[in-house]
Amino acid sequence: MENGKMQFSAPVSRDRVIGKFPKWYTSQACLQNKDHWHVRVKNACKERAPWNLGMKMSKVVVVGDLYVGKTCLINRFCKDLFDRDYKATIGVDFEIERFELSGVPYSLQIWDTAGQEKFKCIASTYYRGAQVIIIVFDLADIRSLEHTRQWLIEAMTENEPGSCCVFLIGTKRDLLATAECQRVERDAIKMAADMRAEFWSVSSKTGENVRECFFRVAALAFEDSILQALQRGGASHIGPNDLIKIDHGTTEDPRASDLKRLTCC
Numbered sequence: 430m431e432n433g434k435m436q437f438s439a440p441v442s443r444d445r446v447i448g449k450f451p452k453w454y455t456s457q458a459c460l461q462n463k464d465h466w467h468v469r470v471k472n473a474c475k476e477r478a479p480w481n482l483g484m485k486m487s488k489v490v491v492v493g494d495l496y497v498g499k500t501c502l503i504n505r506f507c508k509d510l511f512d513r514d515y516k517a518t519i520g521v522d523f524e525i526e527r528f529e530l531s532g533v534p535y536s537l538q539i540w541d542t543a544g545q546e547k548f549k550c551i552a553s554t555y556y557r558g559a560q561v562i563i564i565v566f567d568l569a570d571i572r573s574l575e576h577t578r579q580w581l582i583e584a585m586t587e588n589e590p591g592s593c594c595v596f597l598i599g600t601k602r603d604l605l606a607t608a609e610c611q612r613v614e615r616d617a618i619k620m621a622a623d624m625r626a627e628f629w630s631v632s633s634k635t636g637e638n639v640r641e642c643f644f645r646v647a648a649l650a651f652e653d654s655i656l657q658a659l660q661r662g663g664a665s666h667i668g669p670n671d672l673i674k675i676d677h678g679t680t681e682d683p684r685a686s687d688l689k690r691l692t693c694c
């Protein structure tokens with residue numbers, strides 16, 4: 430009971446509890462090559478006891494050509510579903526996924542955008558305030574990899590340089606033979622290194638690497654948030670308000686505030 434109101438918060442599902450720091454897919458294109466939480470982050474998490482950190486949320490924006498598998502990737506992770514039939518995303522959609530990281534509750538607000546050119550104007554209004562940008566390409570369609578650089582440029586026009594963690598994700602690995610997959614991955618790793626992005630190779634159909642990839646997204650975004658807050662306020666001053674300030678998303682229904690911005694199109 431707080432301020433006369435009951436506070437209900439369902440516990441985070443057990444398969445969203447991240448204790449150990451998640452590992453990269455390849456050390457040749459990864460944003461962090463350590464295998465443990467940053468010591469300052471670990472300490473900040475431990476010290477949370479005297480004050481309630483509350484729910485913390487970061488914004489993840491998923492971009493890439495049409496038909497590369499953005500929606501399927503999100504649906505595989507968030508709903509454990511795969512749909513063989515293509516239903517183009519119209520404008521944008523979002524999912525909220527709750528985690529517990531190093532004992533602290535934390536959410537990702539995952540924005541799925543349309544790859545079709547005619548919806549770009551709508552989708553691009555949602556790029557702002559992204560803490561993570563996921564650029565998706567189809568491992569079986571090399572042109573979609575070539576287009577990823579342009580997607581990054583467009584996503585970054587709405588964000589401060591250096592303010593986002595960038596992931597390059599190749600989907601549909603189930604469609605490729607091992608040798609072919611390795612060849613495409615080599616090109617993708619070069620592209621990711623160029624973009625300073627972390628590379629992952631996944632299949633939404635089989636689910637291969639999907640969970641591992643999103644756990645990594647959550648962990649890196651979470652660590653980044655805590656470190657930024659510590660840098661601003663100093664370790665001894667970190668408190669609930671610091672963490673509320675660094676939210677890139679919002680705890681209210683994000684569709685409500687984002688819809689106001691749609692008037693530009």
Ligand SMILES: Nc1nc2c(ncn2[C@@H]2O[C@H](COP(=O)(O)OP(=O)(O)OP(=O)(O)O)[C@@H](O)[C@H]2O)c(=O)[nH]1
Pocket residue numbers: 493494495496497498499500501502512513514515516517518519542543544545600601602603604631632633634635
């Ligand atoms: N075999 C296979 N097919 C996939 C995979 N991921 C997606 N697909 C198929 O690829 C097609 C396009 O997937 P979507 O997720 O709808 O693509 P999208 O990137 O969201 O497309 P837009 O919303 O138009 O931008 C669908 O027919 C999916 O079933 C995968 O990992 N393996």
Ligand SMILES: [Mg+2]
Pocket residue numbers: 499500501516517518541542543544
């Ligand atoms: Mg889609």
